[in-house]
Amino acid sequence: MCCGCFYHFWKVLNNLLLWSFYQEVKIYGREKVPKEGGVIFVSNHTNGLVDAQVLFCKCPRVVRMLGKAPLFNIPVLGAAARAVGGIPVYRKEDNSGAKQDNGGMFRAVYEALASGETIGICPEGLSHDNAELQELKPGVAMMAFGARELNADTAVSILPVGITFWQKHKFRTRAHVEFGDPIPVTDALLQEYVDTKHLKRDNVGMKKLLAQIEAGLYSVTLNASDWHTFDLLRMARRMLQPRGYALSQAEYHELTRSFQRSYAQHREDASVQALREELLLYADSLKLMGVRDEDVEWGSIPVCLGLFTTLYMALYALVLFPLGLPAFIYNLPIALIAYAGAWKIASATAKSDIKRGAQQEGYQALDVVASYKIFIFLFLTPLFYAGYAVCAGYFMHGLLDLHGAIWGVCVFAALIVLSVIAVLVYDESRMSLRSMRHVCRRTCCCIGTELRELQEERYELQQKVRALAAQIGPQNCKQVWEFENDDDEEENDPRDGADTDGDGGLSSRRDSGSSTGSGGGGGIRSYRRQTTTIVSDKQRARMKAIAEKKKKQKGQGGGLVRSESRETMLRGGEQVLAEAEEEEAAEAAEAGVAGGPATTVQQAESVSINVS
Numbered sequence: 001m002c003c004g005c006f007y008h009f010w011k012v013l014n015n016l017l018l019w020s021f022y023q024e025v026k027i028y029g030r031e032k033v034p035k036e037g038g039v040i041f042v043s044n045h046t047n048g049l050v051d052a053q054v055l056f057c058k059c060p061r062v063v064r065m066l067g068k069a070p071l072f073n074i075p076v077l078g079a080a081a082r083a084v085g086g087i088p089v090y091r092k093e094d095n096s097g098a099k100q101d102n103g104g105m106f107r108a109v110y111e112a113l114a115s116g117e118t119i120g121i122c123p124e125g126l127s128h129d130n131a132e133l134q135e136l137k138p139g140v141a142m143m144a145f146g147a148r149e150l151n152a153d154t155a156v157s158i159l160p161v162g163i164t165f166w167q168k169h170k171f172r173t174r175a176h177v178e179f180g181d182p183i184p185v186t187d188a189l190l191q192e193y194v195d196t197k198h199l200k201r202d203n204v205g206m207k208k209l210l211a212q213i214e215a216g217l218y219s220v221t222l223n224a225s226d227w228h229t230f231d232l233l234r235m236a237r238r239m240l241q242p243r244g245y246a247l248s249q250a251e252y253h254e255l256t257r258s259f260q261r262s263y264a265q266h267r268e269d270a271s272v273q274a275l276r277e278e279l280l281l282y283a284d285s286l287k288l289m290g291v292r293d294e295d296v297e298w299g300s301i302p303v304c305l306g307l308f309t310t311l312y313m314a315l316y317a318l319v320l321f322p323l324g325l326p327a328f329i330y331n332l333p334i335a336l337i338a339y340a341g342a343w344k345i346a347s348a349t350a351k352s353d354i355k356r357g358a359q360q361e362g363y364q365a366l367d368v369v370a371s372y373k374i375f376i377f378l379f380l381t382p383l384f385y386a387g388y389a390v391c392a393g394y395f396m397h398g399l400l401d402l403h404g405a406i407w408g409v410c411v412f413a414a415l416i417v418l419s420v421i422a423v424l425v426y427d428e429s430r431m432s433l434r435s436m437r438h439v440c441r442r443t444c445c446c447i448g449t450e451l452r453e454l455q456e457e458r459y460e461l462q463q464k465v466r467a468l469a470a471q472i473g474p475q476n477c478k479q480v481w482e483f484e485n486d487d488d489e490e491e492n493d494p495r496d497g498a499d500t501d502g503d504g505g506l507s508s509r510r511d512s513g514s515s516t517g518s519g520g521g522g523g524i525r526s527y528r529r530q531t532t533t534i535v536s537d538k539q540r541a542r543m544k545a546i547a548e549k550k551k552k553q554k555g556q557g558g559g560l561v562r563s564e565s566r567e568t569m570l571r572g573g574e575q576v577l578a579e580a581e582e583e584e585a586a587e588a589a590e591a592g593v594a595g596g597p598a599t600t601v602q603q604a605e606s607v608s609i610n611v612s
Contacts, residue, residue, distance in 0.1 A: 065084075
């Protein structure tokens with residue numbers, strides 16, 4: 001079992017590399033990992049070598065990683081991988097399509113699992129840029145069954161691990177690692193595998209185990225048919241989420257997965273397709289105005305407040321900047337070489353993979369950019385720092401009666417400390433600049449009425465999303481968000497003149513005392529609202545103007561379909577308003593009171609929305 005000093009050194013080094021590139025790597029479900037017995041950790045594969053690096057570093061047990069054979073031929077990396085127990089896999093893709101002999105690999109895996117060790121593998125077989133899991137290779141099931149056949153008394157389980165990155169190829173972004181529920185390789189499955197072994201790839205036991213592994217991976221990863229659909233589902237999830245309620249990463253993934261499951265089951269429904277078209281139109285409007293959905297949700301802010309906040313954040317960033325300036329200067333050559341080299345290699349990789357049919361047209365190899373950046377940085381940083389230290393020792397020899405070697409060691413240590421400080425300064429400055437952009441967008445939108453119009457459009461979409469989620473959500477959920485009537489907490493329609501500058505409007509709070517339930521359930525969180533909508537002739541004319549503006553913006557072609565969807569929605573809304581006006585007029589006539597120019601419609605809703 002490979003758990004010596006070098007294993008721990010290599011793990012610490014890789015953790016430092018991950019920390020230097022990613023701002024945060026959060027781990028969930030670590031308690032689900034079996035403490036003993038053979039375990040196969042199976043992970044999705046969307047970020048090249050970084051996937052294996054994350055699994056190796058964040059797994060609570062000693063894990064032996066499987067990797068393609070060419071990696072083990074790289075002088076330093078290959079030797080280190082073998083030293084920590086890595087096992088090479090010989091793929092036909094790496095040898096011009098010729099079939100390879102992996103008998104030695106399977107024997108090593110069987111023996112490791114039968115003796116209670118753990119194996120790490122990405123069963124998709126190939127890193128990719130797609131928004132959905134790819135077809136799993138049968139090798140992982142063969143490994144599990146082979147280990148059980150070798151030693152029937154050894155418990156072997158398969159543990160799905162979901163690794164999700166936000167902008168995986170960019171510096172100082174975030175990652176989420178979630179361990180799923182273990183899948184035991186039972187005696188019944190083993191018997192089915194043995195009885196139908198002659199069927200090879202049509203083996204019944206192997207197919208059942210692969211289906212369980214696939215379901216387990218889907219339960220810990222985010223998936224969609226394409227990235228455009230993925231972004232729309234995230235937008236719908238945000239509309240369902242009450243304003244002011246901050247989701248943890250675990251809740252974010254749970255809720256997003258529930259949307260993806262519901263959409264996958266009901267994507268052909270007319271109501272789902274209509275809502276998709278309206279969300280597309282809304283997304284196009286956001287892009288046209290240069291704002292985000294968060295800006296529309298929270299509304300504009302006064303110009304004076306926006307200028308003051310922007311000035312404060314700019315000063316904060318300027319104060320921090322000198323602290324990171326030295327490290328920025330001496331690390332700049334390393335960063336430029338790593339950036340240019342990684343993208344050049346990735347471009348060549350994309351062309352090669354497309355040419356030999358391993359990837360589809362449009363593949364950009366974003367999944368390997370981070371890997372090349374990290375490992376170029378790993379090899380260049382010691383070389384550059386050593387060069388800086390040697391130069392410092394040469395020129396500072398004799399200064400303060402110290403030998404040049406001592407100065408070199410001190411400079412080398414100072415370079416590392418200053419680099420750590422620079423990374424922390426970069427994080428703070430980046431967040432300040434991002435907040436400045438956010439404030440500037442909301443301040444600029446305060447000048448005109450466009451943001452107000454988008455708020456009206458968003459409110460209508462929000463009601464449709466919640467209604468549709470109430471209709472199709474319960475089939476895929478464990479946790480409940482409940483919307484009830486209450487006079488104390490209000491969530492107002494932006495058309496009623498409510499405050500939309502961030503202090504009022506769609507307000508809600510997290511009720512920490514409303515969590516109930518027993519066993520493994522998720523409990524109930526209650527959010528209450530009462531909506532009062534005042535619709536006047538002026539507001540009705542504004543809604544028509546929005547529709548006309550959308551038509552002009554979209555122009556000809558595919559945009560006409562979305563404009564028609566928007567116009568249909570407006571006609572439906574006007575029909576509801578007309579019916580409400582008739583009812584109000586009838587009541588006013590009975591009471592002997594003349595109706596005014598505006599109609600008040602009290603909407604009190606009680607919708608239970610499941611959002612597991």
